[in-house]
Amino acid sequence: MTLQQLLAADIDTLRQWSLVFPAALAQATSEKWQQYGSTNCVPVPVLLTDGRYMLCADVLSEVAPGGLLRAMWVNSDLEAIEAGTEVMAWNDAVAMIPVSEPL
Amino acid sequence: MPMNHRLLVPRQTTHPEALAWKSAAVANGGTVSGSELNAVDRMFRSLDSQGLRSSFCRINLFVGGFNGALVPQVRGFSRSGTQYGNATDTNSNFVSGDYSLPTGLTSLVTTKCLTTGLTMSAAGLLQDSVHVSTWVLTAGTTADRSYAGWDDGSGTPRPVFRLRNRLAGVGARWTYGLTSTNLQDGVDGRTGWFCGSNQSTRCDLFWNGASVASVGSPMSTSTQSAMPPGAGVFCDTLGSITDGRLGMYSFGLQLSAAQAAAAYSIFSAFLTAIGRS
Numbered sequence: 501m502t503l504q505q506l507l508a509a510d511i512d513t514l515r516q517w518s519l520v521f522p523a524a525l526a527q528a529t530s531e532k533w534q535q536y537g538s539t540n541c542v543p544v545p546v547l548l549t550d551g552r553y554m555l556c557a558d559v560l561s562e563v564a565p566g567g568l569l570r571a572m573w574v575n576s577d578l579e580a581i582e583a584g585t586e587v588m589a590w591n592d593a594v595a596m597i598p599v600s601e602p603l
Numbered sequence: 604m605p606m607n608h609r610l611l612v613p614r615q616t617t618h619p620e621a622l623a624w625k626s627a628a629v630a631n632g633g634t635v636s637g638s639e640l641n642a643v644d645r646m647f648r649s650l651d652s653q654g655l656r657s658s659f660c661r662i663n664l665f666v667g668g669f670n671g672a673l674v675p676q677v678r679g680f681s682r683s684g685t686q687y688g689n690a691t692d693t694n695s696n697f698v699s700g701d702y703s704l705p706t707g708l709t710s711l712v713t714t715k716c717l718t719t720g721l722t723m724s725a726a727g728l729l730q731d732s733v734h735v736s737t738w739v740l741t742a743g744t745t746a747d748r749s750y751a752g753w754d755d756g757s758g759t760p761r762p763v764f765r766l767r768n769r770l771a772g773v774g775a776r777w778t779y780g781l782t783s784t785n786l787q788d789g790v791d792g793r794t795g796w797f798c799g800s801n802q803s804t805r806c807d808l809f810w811n812g813a814s815v816a817s818v819g820s821p822m823s824t825s826t827q828s829a830m831p832p833g834a835g836v837f838c839d840t841l842g843s844i845t846d847g848r849l850g851m852y853s854f855g856l857q858l859s860a861a862q863a864a865a866a867y868s869i870f871s872a873f874l875t876a877i878g879r880s
Contacts, residue, residue, distance in 0.1 A: 511700040515711075540632065540670050544695040546713055556714055561698050568670075568699070597713050 501587045506557050517557035518593035521545075525584045526553040532572045541568035548596040556590065618647040624676045625667075631691055633671020639704070642666070642876040643676055649869040655862060656680075658734075659855040660687055660726050661719060661834070664873060665707050669699045672708065673717070680855070688721030688833055705878050707738075708837075712745045712846040716838035721854055722830065723753055723764070732857045735766055736798035736809075737836070738870060739775060740880065741848035743768040748845030750775060750797070751836045751852050765839045766797050768847065777808040777816075788815040796867050800858045807860070812867030814860055850879050 501517055521529075526545045533543060541562055545553035563573035621644040625635045643664065650656040662677035673694055678686040696715040702708050710716065723733065737750045745768070752765025766775045769787050776787035777799030786799070786808050798809040808816040830840050836852050838844040851870060858866060874880065 511698070539689070539691055539693040540673055541698065542693060542695050544714075556696065556711055558698050558700060559696065561700055594713065 503582050503585055503587055506560055506587060507563070509557075509560075511558055511561050514558040514560055515556060516590050518588050518590050519555045519557050519559070520548065520552050520586045520588045520593060521554075521581075521584050522552055525581065528580070529572075529576070532576045533569075536571040536575055537569065543569065546597055548593065549598055550596060552586075554588075554593045554596070557587070618644045618651075620647045620676065620682050623682065624674065627690065628667035628671035628674040631670050631674050633667035633669075633674060635667045635671055639666045639877060642873050645876065646676070646869060646873045649872070653862075653865045653869065655866060655869070657856075658858060658862060658866075659853055660728070661721050661854040662851070663692060663836075663853075664851045664870075665702070665849070666704065666877060669697075669702045672702055675719075677853075687726045688719045692717040692719055692836065693832065705880070707740050707848055707850040707879055709741070709848045710743075710837040710844070710846050712743070712748065713844050716844045717836040718832035718834070718838075719836065719854075720831070720833040722833045725833075726854075728854075728856070730764075731801055731803040733764055734798055734800040734853070734855055734858050735764055735777075735834075736796065736853045736866070736870075737766055737775075738796045738850035738852075738874065739768075739794045739847060740850045742774060742794055743845035743847035745846065746770045746773075747843070749835065749837075749839040749843045750845060750847070750849065751834065751854075752778075752799075752839045753830075753834050754839040754841045754843070764799065764801070766799050767843075768845055774810070775808070777806065786816045786818055796870055798853075798858060798863055798866070800863065802857045802859070807863070809858070809860075809863040809867070811871075812864040814863070850874055 543555055543559050545555050548554050562569040625640055628635050657680050659677050660680050661675055663675040665672040673691045735752045748768055750766040765778055769776045774788050774793030775797040786806055788808055788810055795811045800807050804819055806818050807814045834854055
């Protein structure tokens with residue numbers, strides 16, 4: 501599965517995948533959200549054990565026209581996003597989340 | 604000409620707090636149907652008539668479309684008094700497809716949660732006078748994650764107030780401040796309205812309006828959890844994000860058994876009115 505394919509996928513398909521990207525891309529995305537986003541939808545990537553960050557791919561459902569992240573998306577460096585993002589199966593990405601503290 | 608008797612019937616106006624919420628929800632991009640507004644109106648009237656309104660400082664019933672569902676109906680102990688926390692819940696990673704009127708809001712473990720900006724210290728909530736409630740429609744599947752509450756991370760015993768899913772697929776538990784013991788209902792697979800409530804000498808976990816677990820330890824009167832981003836929903840202040848599906852949440856002062864029973868009836872009637880289950 502590629503990012504381009506996910507952009508055309510329905511939400512049930514999107515939920516089976518994750519977007520994994522390096523810290524620099526997470527920072528760039530955060531800056532774009534601060535410029536164009538709202539608290540109605542804040543992409544908050546989860547840190548993985550290999551130092552990269554992850555979002556559920558269903559976030560792409562909000563970059564279509566009319567979506568809550570549309571303005572942020574169209575003003576982002578889409579080539580950099582595509583080049584820097586690995587599409588990973590959701591369960592594989594979740595397995596890379598650090599174990600939380602005991603409670 | 605005889606007077607039309609309909610002119611003598613007082614016209615019932617919508618509750619001012621329901622109207623204020625509708626305006627805020629629409630301003631945030633929400634859409635509020637007549638049936639949703641009527642249900643919110645009835646919820647406020649019921650809180651007033653039961654004398655419960657001043658026990659709540661934040662309620663979100665998740666209505667008004669996805670954007671409207673981020674706007675709480677209650678943000679203070681009264682409409683005219685001080686308002687606490689953020690005007691809208693901050694949405695981390697929920698997308699529009701995670702919400703519908705009949706299903707409420709559905710999360711994903713580790714990623715999707717709401718933060719309110721409501722700190723215990725700002726609202727004057729003390730360890731011995733606080734409640735947290737959520738309506739769990741589908742239980743979380745990962746153990747020891749939080750449905751709602753605060754955690755200021757200050758050590759053991761941790762001054763936390765949060766409702767948690769105890770084990771995979773299990774109801775909830777109320778973890779309270781002065782002891783590391785967890786108060787839990789011990790019944791598997793439970794959904795419904797959960798409310799953890801601390802009074803000065805008693806901590807209760809209410810389920811659907813009745814106490815299912817309690818402890819009689821005296822509670823501290825200190826204020827806790829001033830940390831941003833305040834109370835979390837589908838999480839606590841520090842994270843611990845759960846999956847599952849919620850129909851509403853509330854924060855406020857402690858609830859007695861009678862108050863919890865009344866609050867359950869009010870929220871149950873609300874969910875029935877909007878067709879949520």
